[in-house]
Amino acid sequence: MSEPLRLGIAGLGTVGASLVRVLKEKHNFLAARCGRPIEVVAVSARDRKRKRDCDISGMRWYDDPVELAADSEVDVFVELIGGDDGPADESVRRALESGKHVVTANKALLARHGVELAEMAEEKGLLLNFEAAVAGGIPIIKAMRETLTANTITRVFGILNGTCNYILTRMELEGLGYQECLADAQRLGYAEADPTFDVEGYDTAHKLAILTSLAFGTQIASDKIYVEGISNITPADIQAAADLGYRIKLLGVAQKTDTGIEQRVHPTLVPVDAPIAQIHGVTNAVAIDGDIVGQLVLSGPGAGGMATASAVAGDIADIAKSLPGPQTVPSLGTPAEKLQPYEQARMRAHEGGYFIRLSLNDRAGAFASIASRMAEQDISLQSIVQHRTGQETDDSPETAQPVILVTHRTTESAIRAAFEKIGADGHLAAKPQMIRIEQ
Amino acid sequence: MSEPLRLGIAGLGTVGASLVRVLKEKHNFLAARCGRPIEVVAVSARDRKRKRDCDISGMRWYDDPVELAADSEVDVFVELIGGDDGPADESVRRALESGKHVVTANKALLARHGVELAEMAEEKGLLLNFEAAVAGGIPIIKAMRETLTANTITRVFGILNGTCNYILTRMELEGLGYQECLADAQRLGYAEADPTFDVEGYDTAHKLAILTSLAFGTQIASDKIYVEGISNITPADIQAAADLGYRIKLLGVAQKTDTGIEQRVHPTLVPVDAPIAQIHGVTNAVAIDGDIVGQLVLSGPGAGGMATASAVAGDIADIAKSLPGPQTVPSLGTPAEKLQPYEQARMRAHEGGYFIRLSLNDRAGAFASIASRMAEQDISLQSIVQHRTGQETDDSPETAQPVILVTHRTTESAIRAAFEKIGADGHLAAKPQMIRIEQ
Numbered sequence: 001m002s003e004p005l006r007l008g009i010a011g012l013g014t015v016g017a018s019l020v021r022v023l024k025e026k027h028n029f030l031a032a033r034c035g036r037p038i039e040v041v042a043v044s045a046r047d048r049k050r051k052r053d054c055d056i057s058g059m060r061w062y063d064d065p066v067e068l069a070a071d072s073e074v075d076v077f078v079e080l081i082g083g084d085d086g087p088a089d090e091s092v093r094r095a096l097e098s099g100k101h102v103v104t105a106n107k108a109l110l111a112r113h114g115v116e117l118a119e120m121a122e123e124k125g126l127l128l129n130f131e132a133a134v135a136g137g138i139p140i141i142k143a144m145r146e147t148l149t150a151n152t153i154t155r156v157f158g159i160l161n162g163t164c165n166y167i168l169t170r171m172e173l174e175g176l177g178y179q180e181c182l183a184d185a186q187r188l189g190y191a192e193a194d195p196t197f198d199v200e201g202y203d204t205a206h207k208l209a210i211l212t213s214l215a216f217g218t219q220i221a222s223d224k225i226y227v228e229g230i231s232n233i234t235p236a237d238i239q240a241a242a243d244l245g246y247r248i249k250l251l252g253v254a255q256k257t258d259t260g261i262e263q264r265v266h267p268t269l270v271p272v273d274a275p276i277a278q279i280h281g282v283t284n285a286v287a288i289d290g291d292i293v294g295q296l297v298l299s300g301p302g303a304g305g306m307a308t309a310s311a312v313a314g315d316i317a318d319i320a321k322s323l324p325g326p327q328t329v330p331s332l333g334t335p336a337e338k339l340q341p342y343e344q345a346r347m348r349a350h351e352g353g354y355f356i357r358l359s360l361n362d363r364a365g366a367f368a369s370i371a372s373r374m375a376e377q378d379i380s381l382q383s384i385v386q387h388r389t390g391q392e393t394d395d396s397p398e399t400a401q402p403v404i405l406v407t408h409r410t411t412e413s414a415i416r417a418a419f420e421k422i423g424a425d426g427h428l429a430a431k432p433q434m435i436r437i438e439q
Numbered sequence: 440m441s442e443p444l445r446l447g448i449a450g451l452g453t454v455g456a457s458l459v460r461v462l463k464e465k466h467n468f469l470a471a472r473c474g475r476p477i478e479v480v481a482v483s484a485r486d487r488k489r490k491r492d493c494d495i496s497g498m499r500w501y502d503d504p505v506e507l508a509a510d511s512e513v514d515v516f517v518e519l520i521g522g523d524d525g526p527a528d529e530s531v532r533r534a535l536e537s538g539k540h541v542v543t544a545n546k547a548l549l550a551r552h553g554v555e556l557a558e559m560a561e562e563k564g565l566l567l568n569f570e571a572a573v574a575g576g577i578p579i580i581k582a583m584r585e586t587l588t589a590n591t592i593t594r595v596f597g598i599l600n601g602t603c604n605y606i607l608t609r610m611e612l613e614g615l616g617y618q619e620c621l622a623d624a625q626r627l628g629y630a631e632a633d634p635t636f637d638v639e640g641y642d643t644a645h646k647l648a649i650l651t652s653l654a655f656g657t658q659i660a661s662d663k664i665y666v667e668g669i670s671n672i673t674p675a676d677i678q679a680a681a682d683l684g685y686r687i688k689l690l691g692v693a694q695k696t697d698t699g700i701e702q703r704v705h706p707t708l709v710p711v712d713a714p715i716a717q718i719h720g721v722t723n724a725v726a727i728d729g730d731i732v733g734q735l736v737l738s739g740p741g742a743g744g745m746a747t748a749s750a751v752a753g754d755i756a757d758i759a760k761s762l763p764g765p766q767t768v769p770s771l772g773t774p775a776e777k778l779q780p781y782e783q784a785r786m787r788a789h790e791g792g793y794f795i796r797l798s799l800n801d802r803a804g805a806f807a808s809i810a811s812r813m814a815e816q817d818i819s820l821q822s823i824v825q826h827r828t829g830q831e832t833d834d835s836p837e838t839a840q841p842v843i844l845v846t847h848r849t850t851e852s853a854i855r856a857a858f859e860k861i862g863a864d865g866h867l868a869a870k871p872q873m874i875r876i877e878q
């Protein structure tokens with residue numbers, strides 16, 4: 001048995017405490033598999049006195065994670081603090097500067113500074129592992145970074161936020177409204193008191209930014225993502241989508257197009273028999289289209305202390321197994337210095353089908369007018385449905401006539417131009433709903 | 440850019456030819472990602488003159504793969520010959536003996552000699568990579584060997600044979616018979632002229648044996664698997680299962696029980712909303728239950744030249760990236776010398792629910808008798824259905840009365856004892872069907 005691998009863990013919240021427990025309970029099991037014991041020798045958190053769900057006796061305590069990161073008796077620095085700046089960022093840099101491998105679950109940090117940190121790690125022959133940062137326990141980073149190395153990825157998309165998928169699943173299965181499901185999610189601990197970060201799509205966007213870099217060998221560009229959340233989705237949308245053979249999911253999608261790479265987060269209609277449509281509740285899933293392999297779909301728990309700790313522990317075990325020897329697996333699949341600039345495809349150039357739900361003041365005349373506005377933009381309609389659910393009252397007056405349109409493949413700019421004209425024509429009794437379709 | 444990684448490829452069938460093409464087309468792309476070019480310097484196949492779908496000009500030719508394996512100008516030996524003995528086995532041993540890393544897609548070889556070969560590789564600090572051997576393009580080996588290192592696996596199960604899943608999917612969706620779907624599978628190249636190896640479950644068993652070792656840290660025991668194929672499944676079974684909310688899939692299941700580890704391959708009823716039930720056609724999927732992560736499900740193309748080549752190329756890229764330096768990732772997740780003996784759970788001790796389809800000569804009296812035979816064995820029934828599909832004629836005379844029983848959790852030995860008695864009682868008009876249920 002070789003020398004132990006010595007860990008310093010910064011951040012003892014749900015994930016950190018779960019990790020400390022797992023490493024203790026599985027000590028001998030992990031030592032046998034990794035060929036060396038894994039010991040937590042130092043920890044850091046905000047408040048030393050706080051009661052925790054893990055035993056940290058015998059570990060060196062640091063109030064400052066940056067000091068922990070510089071501890072010369074630590075081989076691997078595990079960052080579980082969170083946040084894209086401040087102590088998380090400083091401590092990871094300090095750890096790399098002082099020659100330590102880093103394992104992190106921090107999507108925000110990577111979305112903002114990932115390329116720079118990967119470059120620092122690679123220059124020094126260190127590993128920067130972050131399996132837990134995207135889709136929790138699902139081995140999506142390793143799959144994209146290693147197994148799919150020979151594939152040119154054309155698209156990666158997924159359900160990356162359990163809160164949103166929980167809410168949409170409840171809305172669909174029980175016919176409930178958004179607010180009611182959100183309140184339940186909050187009660188169950190699936191959503192924060194301020195749910196904005198999850199429900200408005202920002203959490204998904206951070207994760208998508210990392211997947212985009214892995215997929216296309218481009219620099220991370222988390223500030224160039226089209227983001228739309230789920231708070232506008234109504235039971236009427238979900239019912240109308242179901243009638244047409246679709247489910248509504250919040251997807252993060254990164255896709256290569258002729259004009260660049262699209263990064264978009266929005267509620268999406270997916271065919272009810274698509275693998276991604278089968279993902280219910282807080283479960284996450286990622287689908288990858290590779291030119292050699294075809295489509296892979298990986299699903300599992302995307303959050304939670306234990307599932308996240310599983311991925312963090314896997315990253316640590318990788319380091320334990322492969323030491324000694326220089327570490328040359330590029331963190332982002334491509335050596336950081338060779339990542340290409342991200343070329344953003346314009347959202348208006350996006351092509352796809354659209355689901356449109358309108359409330360018309362007077363259907364007879366209004367519909368003819370709308371149809372001609374669509375035709376002016378060369379938008380052809382795949383289906384036109386008058387939707388009767390008795391649920392229209394939530395966003396339209398009783399006299400309004402709901403109409404659902406599904407378009408054939410068209411462009412975002414054509415849809416927006418048509419919407420502008422339709423709005424000006426004055427036939428709409430309420431703000432129209434538009435949801436993109438992903439096949 | 441570092442020195443090229445030099446490959447010798449033995450076997451130029453569908454997978455080998457696809458791999459040679461991929462490595463040529465992606466030469467620069469792979470070199471950038473791996474930090475060194477990957478060059479195929481030598482190849483071997485049975486017939487030099489055979490027309491192939493790849494260009495092997497400029498590569499050294501060997502009639503004998505064992506000689507190729509000893510070529511001192513080769514860094515990695517890629518075995519795509521197939522078979523659990525003979526040239527595949529000899530050449531892999533020779534490659535390891537002469538200090539070469541090995542990448543193989545050969546499930547039969549690993550199912551028989553995997554532990555011994557892993558031990559040879561680990562003693563010499565070499566990698567023996569075989570992502571393509573189980574479930575083709577799906578990164579299941581890496582997930583189990585690396586990402587899930589800290590998890591104690593309780594069960595791994597999956598659809599590991601595309602031929603069977605294609606046949607069962609067609610039978611279900613189109614209400615066709617087994618023979619008709621098999622003939623179509625043969626016509627489309629999904630099934631061999633002699634389909635026994637696929638449809639009787641042996642291919643699934645080979646793959647399962649490898650997954651079992653990875654899951655439980657035990658020696659590979661491919662001769663201790665309960666194997667039952669799909670050739671007895673009728674449209675009546677599929678229809679009756681559907682009426683009860685189930686689909687029928689050929690699963691390979693490895694599961695820890697109180698008496699040991701179960702390895703079983705058999706047609707299985709899975710709830711229609713389970714992730715594994717959504718896998719249609721030739722697609723494969725593997726579900727893993729880990730004590731920390733929960734359940735992961737990975738799905739994708741399980742066969743085909745390109746999907747398999749994708750996984751082989753990923754294994755090669757791993758070696759290209761990590762050289763130089765000793766290789767210490769154990770092939771089977773646990774160092775081969777530390778693998779525990781496989782302790783077989785007796786199939787008769789298997790516990791679960793059972794689907795039973797009977798044809799009774801005279802339902803009134805017969806049913807009472809059968810119910811009491813079940814009760815004698817403490818088997819309690821969850822549902823009893825008289826099934827009317829008009830399809831009973833395929834295995835029962837017209838006067839026979841079909842009855843479907845679904846049991847609560849019971850044991851295989853109880854079911855078999857009850858069947859023996861029921862058979863002797865003389866009420867059955869045809870051989871009874873019994874299909875296990877997996878939740």
